[in-house]
Amino acid sequence: MSATKHDWTKQEIIDIYNKPLMELLYDAATTHRLHHDPNTVQVSTLLSIKTGGCPEDCGYCPQAARYHTDIEGNDLMSVQQVKAQALRAKSSGSSRVCMGAAWRNVKDGEEFDQVLEMVRTINKLDMEVCCTLGMITENQAKRLAEAGLYAYNHNLDSSEEYYKEVISTRGFEDRLETIDNVRKTNVTVCSGGIIGMGEAIEDRAGMLVALSTLNPQPESVPINALVAVDGTPLEDQEPVSIWDMVRMVATTRIVMPETQVRLSAGRTQMTREGQAMCFFAGANSIFAGDKLLTTPNPDVNEDMEMFKLLGLNPQKPFIKKMQPETIEAKDSQYQDLGEKPKWTRPEHTIERNETAKQKSKLAN
Ligand code: SF4
Numbered sequence: 090m091s092a093t094k095h096d097w098t099k100q101e102i103i104d105i106y107n108k109p110l111m112e113l114l115y116d117a118a119t120t121h122r123l124h125h126d127p128n129t130v131q132v133s134t135l136l137s138i139k140t141g142g143c144p145e146d147c148g149y150c151p152q153a154a155r156y157h158t159d160i161e162g163n164d165l166m167s168v169q170q171v172k173a174q175a176l177r178a179k180s181s182g183s184s185r186v187c188m189g190a191a192w193r194n195v196k197d198g199e200e201f202d203q204v205l206e207m208v209r210t211i212n213k214l215d216m217e218v219c220c221t222l223g224m225i226t227e228n229q230a231k232r233l234a235e236a237g238l239y240a241y242n243h244n245l246d247s248s249e250e251y252y253k254e255v256i257s258t259r260g261f262e263d264r265l266e267t268i269d270n271v272r273k274t275n276v277t278v279c280s281g282g283i284i285g286m287g288e289a290i291e292d293r294a295g296m297l298v299a300l301s302t303l304n305p306q307p308e309s310v311p312i313n314a315l316v317a318v319d320g321t322p323l324e325d326q327e328p329v330s331i332w333d334m335v336r337m338v339a340t341t342r343i344v345m346p347e348t349q350v351r352l353s354a355g356r357t358q359m360t361r362e363g364q365a366m367c368f369f370a371g372a373n374s375i376f377a378g379d380k381l382l383t384t385p386n387p388d389v390n391e392d393m394e395m396f397k398l399l400g401l402n403p404q405k406p407f408i409k410k411m412q413p414e415t416i417e418a419k420d421s422q423y424q425d426l427g428e429k430p431k432w433t434r435p436e437h438t439i440e441r442n443e444t445a446k447q448k449s450k451l452a453n
Contacts, residue, residue, distance in 0.1 A: 097301045097344050102294035106340045110332070114370055117339035121371040124346045130396070131349055131374040131404040133185040133219065134178035138207065139165045139200075143191035146442050147246075148255040148322040149283055149315055152191040157449035158320035165190065165200050171207045175214055181389045183377055184406035185217035187242060187279075193259070194224035194432055197425040201229070202418070205236040209415045212237030217406045219279060224263055224432050227270045231423045234274035237415035239407075240309060241271045242279040248295025251288045253437060255323075260433040268303070277308035277410060281351065284337055285315035285329035293337060301344040308409065309374065310348045312337050314355025320449065322441040329355060331363040335370050342371025349374040349409070356387055361395050368399065 105113065121127055141162030143152045151158035175186045188207060195201050204220065211218040220233060221242035233241065246252055249261045264280075271278050282296045300307055314329035334355070341350050351374035352367055359367075377389050387395075396403065406412070416422075 093306060093347060094344075095302055095304045095306070097298055099291065099294045099298050102297050102301075102340060102344060103290060105343055106290055106294060106336050110336070113336060113339045114366075117342045117370045120343050120346045121373070125373050127368075127373075128401055129373065129404045130368065130401045131185065131351075132183045132377045132392070133187050133217075133351070133374065134174075134183040134378045135187045135189060135376050136166075136171065136174055136178075136378075137163070137191075138171060138188045138204070139163065139190035139192065141191055144193050145258045146256060146439070146446075148439065148442050148445075149286060149318075151318040151321055153321070155446045155449060156320050156322070157452040158318055165203060168203065168206045168210055172210050172214070175211045175216060178378065179214060179216055181377065182393065182403045183216070184404055185219055185239070186211050187219035187221060187240075187376075189221045189242075190223070192223040194430070195222045195226075195229050197229070197427050201232075202425070205232060205418065208233060208236035208238050209417070212239070212413065212415045215406060215412065221279075224259070224267045224430075225270055226426075226428055226430050227273050228423055228426050228428065230270045230274050230276065232421065234276045234413065235416040235421055235423060237413045238276050239410070239413060240277045240279045242309075242311070243267045243271070244281050244283070244311065245296055245299055246282045247286060247288050248292035249299065250295060251286070251292040253435070254288075254439060255286055257435055257437050257439050257442065260435050263432045265299075268307075272305075275413065278303075279309035279311065279351075280307045281309075281311035281313070281341075281353070283313040283315050283354070284333060285317075285326055285355070286323055287326060294340075297341060297344055306345045306348055308348060309351055310341055310345060311351040311353040312341060312372070313353040314358065316354050316358075320445065320452075322439070322445040324445075328358050331359060331366070334359065334363070335366050338367045338372045339370035351375065361398070364395065365399055368401065373404075
């Protein structure tokens with residue numbers, strides 16, 4: 090098996106993306122078979138533990154408080170509620186629970202302590218625990234690791250250049266810094282992006298350059314197809330074509346051969362044939378459950394039927410990496426520092442974000 094390449098250039102990645110489809114699929118499927126069992130797919134359940142009311146302005150997100158969408162906000166769930174949902178996910182074949190909170194960044198205090206307790210509780214159920222909580226400091230990453238966190242999700246979303254066209258309330262470098270903070274622990278990194286936001290192929294390749302030149306590369310890379318939600322700045326974007334999705338998955342597989350490539354948002358817009366093509370092209374992970382934070386997702390039973398049809402098996406937990414130990418709060422080495430880190434706030438203007446904000450003001 091050849092060593093993983095970490096010096097991909099944008100042009101090399103564009104050339105892979107644009108190959109004749111049959112060649113691209115063959116190359117991706119060959120790479121996939123060298124590094125993974127092609128009949129095993131990891132299944133994660135995404136749980137929104139705190140929904141809506143987010144201060145950020147991500148152009149794709151219905152949870153941003155500044156846009157007028159149908160999302161019902163919720164305060165942080167209790168540990169017991171989360172445990173019940175995790176048990177349900179486990180019984181329907183998920184090996185991982187990913188908890189998402191609509192926060193700009195984690196703040197030390199009661200709510201973060203509650204999330205740490207959720208991590209401890211799910212790790213004790215012998216499931217992989219992932220969190221996506223926004224930007225985190227090194228000390229917060231260490232506290233999550235001590236609690237038994239298996240993975241931290243923090244998407245780059247797009248290329249550094251196109252990021253500025255989608256989000257104005259934080260910078261691309263903040264994303265990289267959070268990933269770097271996670272890398273200072275034994276927690277694995279999950280980081281990917283969204284296609285269909287109006288970006289060019291160069292931007293898709295640019296995002297893959299940013300991810301694949303990280304050393305180590307992320308253990309998991311979610312590829313989302315935009316779900317255009319009414320009221321958000323990206324509400325009028327055309328759905329992503331299956332061909333773009335397959336090309337993106339295949340290219341990701343080739344440039345990051347060992348990562349788990351995760352089919353994420355947008356699966357409801359894909360046929361089973363389309364999803365099968367993505368699995369052939371190297372996708373080996375999905376999110377299960379009828380909601381992905383706030384956007385629709387196929388029903389668990391539908392997914393299990395698809396697995397049966399395609400002869401796929403759900404991956405058992407802790408196959409790629411050992412289960413972390415859980416350290417109880419009272420024995421913790423890393424305490425609440427109450428830090429106030431200076432994450433950037435570029436605050437440039439994105440016309441479509443401003444328009445959506447104005448429309449929302451009129452509607453409220
Ligand atoms: S994507 Fe995350 S950070 Fe951005 S608005 Fe939505 S919840 Fe907030």
